[in-house]
Amino acid sequence: MTESPTAVEYVVLEDGVLCITVSTAANGTSLDFDGIEAGTVALRELDPSVGAVLLVGTGPNFCAGGNVRAFAAADDRGAYVRGVAEHLHDFLRLLDRAPVPVVVGVQGWAAGAGMSLVCAADIAIGGPATKMRPAYPGIGFTPDGGMSWRLPRIVGAGRAAEILLTDAVLGGEEAVRLGILARLVGDQVVQEEALRLARTLASGPNSAYAGIKALLHASETSTLSDQLDRETASISAAANGPAGREGVDAFIEKRRPNFSEIGRDAT
Structure with a gap:
């Protein structure tokens, strides 16, 4: 050093x-x-x-x-x-x-x-x-x-x-x-x-990023069937989370989503 x-x-x-x-x-x-x-x-x-x-x-x-x-x-x-x-x-x-x-x-x-x-x-x-x-x-x-x-x-x-x-x-x-x-x-x-x-x-959807990384890590040793189950659970949780709600609402309201104020919530 x-x-x-x-x-x-x-x-x-x-x-x-x-x-x-x-x-x-x-x-x-x-x-x-x-x-x-x-x-x-x-x-x-x-x-x-x-x-x-x-x-x-x-x-x-x-x-x-x-x-x-x-x-x-x-x-x-x-x-x-x-x-x-x-x-x-x-x-x-x-x-x-x-x-x-x-x-x-x-x-x-x-x-x-x-x-x-x-x-x-x-x-x-x-x-x-x-x-x-x-x-x-x-x-x-x-x-x-x-x-x-x-x-x-x-x-x-x-x-x-x-x-x-x-x-x-x-x-x-x-x-x-x-x-x-x-x-x-x-x-x-x-x-x-x-x-x-x-x-x-x-400034993006941090909980979604955390979920993506978790899925990618799991895929290294997962079967396709198990990975499909993980994806089902993950996307369902994301849909109910603050980032998912903001993203969907922004899409419907034809505006840019504002994820920066949501914080790093769990997926």
Whole structure:
């Protein structure tokens, strides 16, 4: 860790968006664990006003992965890397359980744990110059950050094996084609567009988003019949909830729904 939380504001809550800085230019754009730890605390004690989470890097790259120089300097490299992985995984478990959309703006490189964080997002936006690489084989490591679990579910088992084993570099267009990135915008506006999207989601029907995320999570191990039952229960509850009532009433009254005053209610 190279910077104290007083030097960088790692967690900022504004306009319903919880912005978490996961890498900094001063840290060589590698994973900054002051940010990860601050984000872990914020996610564990999630403010009720949070409507979306945005992960950002403050340097030219979103996140260039773990600090390899710190790995090399450790007296017990295995113990050190275990601690790094455990801290990152605590953060990722909480991020996965967050009932709000998670957005990532991927400028420059997302390598190693940075690529894992991109795969953990609900919506990831990049630019034409965005590049991703597992990076683990290059230093003789195996993946962390959930990449071995998420990547096959995004791109398929065979393609994931090729990407990981060959340490493939993926450009922005290929990452969109594979489904890792949702879309590309101009390189100079990646972070701006990611923030705009996060703000839009934060003002939306948060209970519906929570229900959508719950259904998507359940679908990973569900049969179609069980998933249909879950969908029935979820949409019925949504119809009686404040967001559902507002959405339907606004449609009938031919006006834009106002979800921002409803708050983050349960689905």
